[in-house]
Amino acid sequence: MGQFDGKVVLVTGAASGIGRASVRLFAGEGAQVVAADIDLDGAEQTAELVRAAGGDALAVPVDVADSAAVAEMVARTVETYGRLDVAHNNAGIMGAGADVADMDDDVWQRGIDVMLSGVFYCMKHEIPHLEAAGGGAIVNTSSGAGLIGFPGQANYVAAKHGVIGLTRSVALEVIGKGIRVNAICPGTARSRMVDEWMQGSAEAEAEIAGLHPIGRIAEPEEIAQAAVWLASPAASFVVGVALPVDGGYTVP
Numbered sequence: 005m006g007q008f009d010g011k012v013v014l015v016t017g018a019a020s021g022i023g024r025a026s027v028r029l030f031a032g033e034g035a036q037v038v039a040a041d042i043d044l045d046g047a048e049q050t051a052e053l054v055r056a057a058g059g060d061a062l063a064v065p066v067d068v069a070d071s072a073a074v075a076e077m078v079a080r081t082v083e084t085y086g087r088l089d090v091a092h093n094n095a096g097i098m099g100a101g102a103d104v105a106d107m108d109d110d111v112w113q114r115g116i117d118v119m120l121s122g123v124f125y126c127m128k129h130e131i132p133h134l135e136a137a138g139g140g141a142i143v144n145t146s147s148g149a150g151l152i153g154f155p156g157q158a159n160y161v162a163a164k165h166g167v168i169g170l171t172r173s174v175a176l177e178v179i180g181k182g183i184r185v186n187a188i189c190p191g192t193a194r195s196r197m198v199d200e201w202m203q204g205s206a207e208a209e210a211e212i213a214g215l216h217p218i219g220r221i222a223e224p225e226e227i228a229q230a231a232v233w234l235a236s237p238a239a240s241f242v243v244g245v246a247l248p249v250d251g252g253y254t255v256p
Contacts, residue, residue: 006034007236012085014038014078016068016126017095019046021195022145024053025228026092031059033232038081040066041095046196068095068122069114071129078129088133090235093126094145095119098197101156115159120166127174131183139182141235144171146187148250164189168246175244184243186234191215191250193222218251 013030017023018039024046031037031054039054039061041047047063054061062084066077081088096119100111123144134140149157150164168187175185192212213220230249233239248254 009034011089019043025224069117119163216251
């Protein structure tokens with residue numbers, strides 16, 4: 005028996021990395037899982053990994069920066085499986101780095117639209133269905149950069165700080181409805197996005213790993229395990245936290 009038997013879980017940013025790992029872990033615990041991503045081919049590959057392991061998964065396309073698209077994603081989830089119990093709002097992008105004075109307005113806005121407004125749209129459309137199911141859990145993906153500053157990434161850092169504030173506020177709004185809302189704050193984990201950032205450079209990987217006291221980059225499953233725990237009955241008294249899962253990166 006899995007701890008999510010009979011539950012329906014929605015994961016955004018599910019085409020690779022932490023999102024793919026989250027989908028597979030939830031499915032391994034018995035959930036019916038919806039893998040959502042702007043990259044539908046990647047989301048379908050994630051869903052197929054679940055099916056190949058004997059699980060039940062649906063892939064759906066979504067641009068989380070579009071409220072109507074998010075509403076459609078949630079509607080398809082409920083139409084297919086009849087309910088929604090857990091959401092892992094994980095979609096994100098790695099913006100082009102620049103100091104604020106040199107950052108293009110559209111680069112700033114895209115980061116905010118995807119990583120902050122996207123989480124708002126997801127929760128806005130998920131919460132009524134979680135309430136209808138009798139309660140549930142939401143886990144939002146912030147970042148270690150949501151807890152500290154980082155030069156040259158103001159759009160990313162501001163959005164991820166915003167996710168924590170949004171998480172805390174909404175957690176207080178909905179806990180009386182039996183819905184727990186929390187956030188994870190990952191350090192650097194292996195993913196397609198991070199691989200593109202490092203461009204295969206061993207020097208870049210060593211530099212990034214060196215920022216983490218643990219001395220390495222995380223595997224995506226190590227981050228996803230924290231999301232699964234926060235959504236699980238084992239975390240039943242955990243509300244409104246921003247949990248670092250960062251190998252010591254944000255330790256003062």
